[in-house]
Structures are given as structure tokens and as C-alpha cells.
Amino acid sequence: MSNRRTFLKTLGLSSASFVLGVSSFAKGNAVVNMTTDPLSLALEINPFIVIQPSGQITLINPRPDMGQGSTQAVPSLLAEELEVSLDQVTIAQSDGKGKYGNQTSGGSSSVRALWTPIRQAGAAAKEMLIKAAAQRWSVPESECYVEKAKVIHRPSGKSLTYGEVADDASKLEIPKNPKLKDAKDFKIIGKYAPRLDVPARVTGKAVYGIDVEVPGMVYAVMLHSPMIHGKVVSIDDSEALKIKGVQKVLKCERPMPHRTSEAVAIIADNYWAALSAKKAVKVQWDNGTLGQTLTTAAYFKKCAEAATKEGLKAEEEGDFAATFGAAAKKLEAVYETPFLAHAPMEPENAIAHIKDDGTAEVWAPIQGPDWALRDLAGYLKIKPEQIKINVALLGGAFGRKAYHDFLLEACFLSKDVKKPVKLVWTREDDITQGPYRPGMMARMQGGVDAKGNIVAYHHHPIGESIQFQVFKAPSNKPDDWVCGELSQKEQKYNIPAFKISYTHVPTEIPIVWWRSVYASNFGFSQEGFFDELAHAANKDPLKARLELMSDARFKKVLETLAEKANWGEKLPAGQGKGIAIFKSFGSISACCVTVAKQGTGVKIEKVVSVIDCGHYVNPDNVKAQTEGNIVMGITAAVKKGITFTNGQSDHTNFHQYQVMRMNEMPKVEIHIVESGAEPGGVGEPGLPPIAPALANAVFAATGKRIRRLPFDLNTLA
């Protein structure tokens, strides 16, 4: 009991409430997990439930919401087992401390990772509440059941609210193996429910990171190096300091995982003054040779050179060289995908307060408070328990807000000015500074035998490694983030000679995960090239895939797609359909794109997307995420990517870095395959098949093969 009260204090919740049940999971013993030294940042997930005497139920949600719906999905898992309704669960966001385990929204992992532990937590709490009520009534537990946050004694009809028995329940042993509901009895999971956070989001009341204010704060804007890594030679702030409200102009730094760059910041008592001063500050930069070296053309040139050589072998089934050598038809092609900015609608921002006593408090829209805690502790050289992280809602993120340069910049500035500093990046900072989805290349080889069978396949990804640049992973072995998901085990193409290689080409352009990570690059090369192989084999692209796949779930996804997209129907002249399938983050997604010739290019008429994500929480949210993946997938295929010429991004804001808008929306249809399998991801898997299906549709309609993204829909160039 005393332990549980201790946790409560660390949570900052009222001491009149009781932590209940909760955990489950890994070690089956909540008390041990909960009292683990918060210094440790590597624990199993261990969120928990607080039930107050008032009956209020609070879930400590370990996954920040960036629009993917974790504030509905996670409490749904709890509410299902605890037998309460969603509106009875209050959500508090975890603060990064080790006892909550992994807290990063990324890798489409929230429901996948929490599916069992949160349900077990709810089930354990329910069993404890029943036991406490039964003891108070001196009746057998078997005569009691729960409904709508009450324990009810069936024979007598008497009841106690969860709040009324919470204190007693919290003194009981936590059941090690609570009984989980059978899926057929789910009332919440798998059913439509409106998201309870939507009303706040449509009335201007939802508080995003950029909306947070704290007493005594000052505003900051960054003047980043135009060539990202240039050095500050001199700063002329004479004009800037004349602007009313401007307090200070200082040299500072932008800490990134692979290097720390020099920067300049303007501190002011309001944001507009700081922004105005940014235009008035004159900085001389020493860019060294960045003008020659920091270019995407130079990077892709190195990638192209690598594409003429063998890479590091990651996997080989059969004998690729021999099979390819003996093939009747040999195909070789190089595919290319550009660097991309995430461009979440809410620009990067953070408030940091480094206090006189050496402790730190931050408020920020970040995807992973646990990662942020690690980064902050490392950067500030203080202990995690000296840091308090407040996670606000994220106005989009797509991977960007799990990279903490902006957060550490705010820390640097607060340390200097000794006040809370609210730093807000401009859109220009966001688009010109990275980090970006890495631009990548892929060398493809494939062979078809005399009977028309696809017998040899070699996928050779080339380019910068996120694990190398962000985590300093060794460069001398294949990047498993790249190669792992391209494996035959994952993608299920039973081609007899199947090989994956990798060549690392480094760049100083900052890169990081972007929605669906490398699947967004190599889904394109895999599925575009497979289409080429199918045509070389004189086979229908869908049938060619079905022939090579024996996995029932893949087949079902393809068959569903064929039916829903009317694959095989006779199309009007000038129209074409393309398909693609890709497994990522535990889910299988396929799509069919229909295009129609229009002038010198094509128009996207329709996208039909099918996903098998196993068990899911809210079908409407699966659809919403897939809609988003379609829009972002098309944008990535046909809008300009990020290019660096002479050391600088060629695009600065949305007038140049264009994204898809409503007038470009095709008809969209989404279908969920009900496999009842373990939950897969939902936030990302819909994206990888979009670009290749589109490119394959362009080929079907026009005969033009697209191997390089982006391409212009109007000219197909």
C-alpha cells in the first residue's frame, strides 16, 4: 500500500486517490515495476490506472497523440476490460519516466505494443474491484459482476461503484494472469466510436505545444545556418536591437544526433518582435566547402556509382548469380526516391526552463517523452529525475517530433537567459533545416525463365542509414531497418533466388524517420520492379503476385483488392490501373490506383486501398489513417522533393515545397480485411503501396515506366 501511495505522489495526482491494478505485464508484479528506480529508462511498458473515490478513472497514456488517435485507442483497450465507457476514462500523458516504459509514438506501435498489457491492466483491476466488493459483502466473487463502473451482486442486486471499493481493492494482490475477454465479447474494441477529443479540436480549445504559455517566459526565434552546418563568423545585431521588445541576439547551437551546428537566436518579449529582428540581424557564415559538398546531386551521384557495384549482402535464398545468369529474360533497373520534409502543420516548438537549482522543465509537442528525457539528460548533463517533461498535443509530426534539436535549442537558450524560453521554428526553418526522409536509390535485378516464371530477384538499397546517422550504428554491415522489412520472410514473394544487399552512402544532410520510414522508399522499388517483372513474364501483375505468394493473409488482401477495385474490368481508352502490396509495421496493405490520360500526363481518378491490420480498435480511425496515407503517399510521389543545390535547400515554404490539396483529391475507397490476427500498425502501412501503384498505373495507361520520384503528373517527367 505504501508503495502505491508513493507512486501517486510521483504522478502529481491527488493523494486522496488510489492507484489500482495495473500492471500486468512483464513481470506480473506491479509493485516491483512501479518502484523501480526512475533513472532506468529501459523498462517494460508499465502504465497504470488511477481510480479516485469520486469514481474518476485516469489512464496514464504512454503514447502522445499526434493525430493518430492514441487518446482514443489506448483508453479503449482499458475500458473494454474494465467494463467502463470511454467517457469515464480521463487521460493523463506520461512524462517520460522509466516506470512507464516505452512512450514513443512511432513505428505504428501504440496499439501493437499496448494491446496485451493495457487490457491485462484493465482485467486485473476489474478482478481486484470484484474481490474487494465481494469481501465487503461477504459473498462469493462468483456472484458478482461488473457493469458501467460498478460491481454488482447478482443475487441481491446491490452494487458498489468502483470509486467506493477502490481503496480496498488497491490493498489486494495484483492477479498475475487476469482473464482477458474473448474478442467476440468486445463492446468497444473493433467498433466505431466518435473520438472524444474531436470537439476540443474543432472549437479551438485543444492545446497544442505551440499554444502553451508559462509565467515569465520570453520568445525565441532561430536564425539557422542556411547551409545547415556553416560556422558563425560575425553577428551584426545593431538594427535588430533597435526593435522594441528585442532583448538579446546570441550565438547558440543546434544539437543534432550526428553533429552540433552553430546558430544564432533572437530573444524578445513577443514572437513578432523576435521574427522582425530575425530579418534585421546580419550574420556572416563560414560555409567552408558546404556549397560543393552539401548537395543532393552529389549524394545521388555517389549512390549511382554504388549502383554499379555489389553491395553488402543482407540475405540470399537460392543462388541469385547463377539463377539470374541462366534466366531467359534479365531485367535491371535503378529506382530513386527523394529527400522529403515532414512539414507537420504545427512547426517545431518547445518551451524550456532551466532553473537556478539545476533542474529543468520543458513543455513541447514531442512524440516520445522517454526519448526526450534521455536526450535532455544527456545534453544538460543532469539526472532524469531532475527533469520534468510536459507533453502537449502534437499538430502533426510524421516522425519529425521524435528528433529533439528544437527542444535542446530551447534548453541552450533558457540556460543563457535564465528564464523559460518559448522557441517557435518558422516554416522556413522546418523546410530548409531538416531532418528529412532520406533520399535513396535502389538497384534492382530480376530474371524470368523460359516458361515465364519469375525466378531471380535482387533488391539492392543504397543510401544514408538513419541508424548510422542518428544512432551511430556501424557502417560496415547492412542496415537492418532497410533490409529487414524487404526480406523474403516479410514480403512473401516465393521467388527461388532472392537476394537483398545494401550499400551505405553517407551524407551530412540531416535525416530521420518519416511516415513509414524506409518502406516509403523501397516499397516503391520493390513493387515498381515487380510490375516490370510481371510484364516481362507476360503475366497480369495481380496474378503474378498471387502465383508467388502462399501466405493466406497476403492472398486475401490481394483478392479483396481485386474484387473491390474491379481489377480486370475493361477500362475506357486512356485509362490504366496499377497495383502494389507491401507489408510494414505488422500490417499488409495493398492498393489499386486508376489513372486517365490527360494532355501530356495523367489524372489520378481513384485509389482503392485494402489493409489487413489484424485486430484494430476503431474501424473509422483505420480508415482515417489510411486516407492520410493516401494523401501523403501521392504527395510524396508527385510533388517536389527536397533538393539541396550549392549547400542550401531549394525550397523554403509551402509556395515551393508543395503538398497535395483538396482540388487534387482522387476518389478514395478503403477496405479492411477482418483477419482477427494480432494487431498490426495502422498509422503508416497504408503509405508504401501508393507510389508504386500509381507508377504502375501510369505504365498501364501510357507505357511510360516511372522509376524516379517525384514525377510530374502533367508531363510524366
Next chain:
Amino acid sequence: MAAITLDINGKKHDLDIDPKMPLLWAIRDVVGLKGTKFGCGMAQCGACTVHMNGHPTRSCVLPVQSVVGSKITTIEGIGTEENLHPVQKAWIDEQVPQCGYCQSGQIMAAAALLKDKPTPTDADITSAMQGHICRCGTYDRIRKAIHTAAKSKSPKGEMSGGK
């Protein structure tokens, strides 16, 4: 600095600010209404859209000195959770938002559209909304929600709810 009086959501605010400060920052950081969002700072994305005398306007490029005497309405001024504007209600019915960050601007544009054209066609909707970026990709639902809001009008043809 100058004394500037702004009329926001029917309330007068006497402010001592730079007359060139864009309305967006006056609304957000001086008046303290955070529902209007910063997205690009150059009228490209629509996140900052408010109504100026009933017309949708990009507040991120509009100096406050140019709006003195105008009636400004922000997302907070068209409806609340207790008294939703029909467009806000339709946004809930169609579950439009994902992250929701751009939706204040989208809703302000949609509300202005429906005032001008109570039963907009798909082309009307596209024309009114294509200046707004949603990176979450909610465009289809926005279109549906505008049609839903159009159908929810009272028999008199007036938009109900909100003030």
C-alpha cells in the same frame, strides 16, 4: 508601438502593439486566443484563417493597423462545445480532424462558404477550400462535412447554432 483597438468576437481590445504586427500574433499572443494557428507565415496554408467582416482572411500576413474598425471573428467566436456552429457539429459528425491543427482555419473557411452559398457544389467546395493545407490528409472528410453542414440548415435557410 501604438494604441490599436481590435474588435474580436464582438469584444473590443485596446492594445499597445507594433501596428505592423500581423493580426495572427495579436490574436494569439496579445489577446490570448490560441485557436487560430500559425502554419506558414505567408498565406500559403490557411491555418491562420479568421473572418474579417465575415470574409475569410489570412491573419498571418495582415498587419493589425489594417483591421482597425473591422469585425474580426476567430474559431472561438463561432461556436463552443456547448453551442456548436453547424460546421463544427458536422466536423464532429464526420470525424474530420486527425491532429486537428489546421481545422480552425478549415472550419472558418467552410463557415464563410456556407454563408455565401448555403448549398455548395463540389466545385464550390474545392474552390473555397483548396487554399488550405491538411498534412493529415482529411480533405475527403472536409468535403463530406461541408455537405453535411449544408443539409443541417434550419428550414428558414439560416445556419443554426453559434452566435
